Amino acid sequence: MNTTQKTIGVLALQGDFEAHKRVFEGLGWKTEEVRTKRDLDSVDALVIPGGESTTLGKLLARIGLDTEITQRANEGMPLFGTCAGMIMLAKRIQDRPEQPSLQLMDITVARNAFGRQVESFETDIPFRLGGDSETIVHGVFIRAPYVVETGKGVEILSLFHDKIVAVRQGNRLAIAFHPELTNDSRVHAYFAKMVESGSITGDCSPLP
Numbered sequence: 786m787n788t789t790q791k792t793i794g795v796l797a798l799q800g801d802f803e804a805h806k807r808v809f810e811g812l813g814w815k816t817e818e819v820r821t822k823r824d825l826d827s828v829d830a831l832v833i834p835g836g837e838s839t840t841l842g843k844l845l846a847r848i849g850l851d852t853e854i855t856q857r858a859n860e861g862m863p864l865f866g867t868c869a870g871m872i873m874l875a876k877r878i879q880d881r882p883e884q885p886s887l888q889l890m891d892i893t894v895a896r897n898a899f900g901r902q903v904e905s906f907e908t909d910i911p912f913r914l915g916g917d918s919e920t921i922v923h924g925v926f927i928r929a930p931y932v933v934e935t936g937k938g939v940e941i942l943s944l945f946h947d948k949i950v951a952v953r954q955g956n957r958l959a960i961a962f963h964p965e966l967t968n969d970s971r972v973h974a975y976f977a978k979m980v981e982s983g984s985i986t987g988d989c990s991p992l993p
């Protein structure tokens with residue numbers, strides 16, 4: 786439950802932003818669709834949903850939201866990226882050095898990394914939702930990326946077949962799958978707690 790009156794923004798340029806809104810609203814949070822710099826000014830956190838990361842990158846640059854999000858993030862705004870959103874947050878994209886991303890987490894991601902034969906699948910995976918104990922969440926993977934390398938200060942929250950599928954760096958959270966497409970809101974509640982506390986843990990300094 787939101788006791789802070791903060792608003793969670795959901796980037797609504799492309800992709801499955803409505804599903805994220807529904808989950809946060811179900812948890813009692815106010816949400817706002819973010820399409821402009823002005824929208825961004827009125828929110829306290831930002832979700833970057835799944836979609837298509839090259840398109841998302843182009844749209845962000847065209848509107849100038851890329852620099853704006855970076856600035857807010859460096860001022861401490863919590864960020865949550867799922868799937869294409871994870872790719873947008875990554876500092877490096879494997880084999881695609883030319884693809885623009887926000888470079889806000891010290892991770893290297895591989896796109897469409899689970900192979901073209903199995904583009905989409907669902908499975909139960911262990912997830913560290915706070916503390917050291919693992920819980921099982923249902924993962925919906927849709928042409929999902931995974932993390933191939935993590936830098937200093939990046940906490941691994943979930944592994945699937947030894948592949949890193951969820952990471953946190955300070956108040957930035959990135960997940961390769963789609964928790965918004967299940968009835969389980971615990972991953973969103975985990976992010977909401979980050980927003981609520983407003984605290985920045987771990988190394989979240991601006992990346993060089």
Ligand code: GLN
Binds near residue numbers: 834839896
């Ligand atoms: N495959 C997409 C990309 O690389 C991400 C897919 C998704 O967000 N569901 O951009």
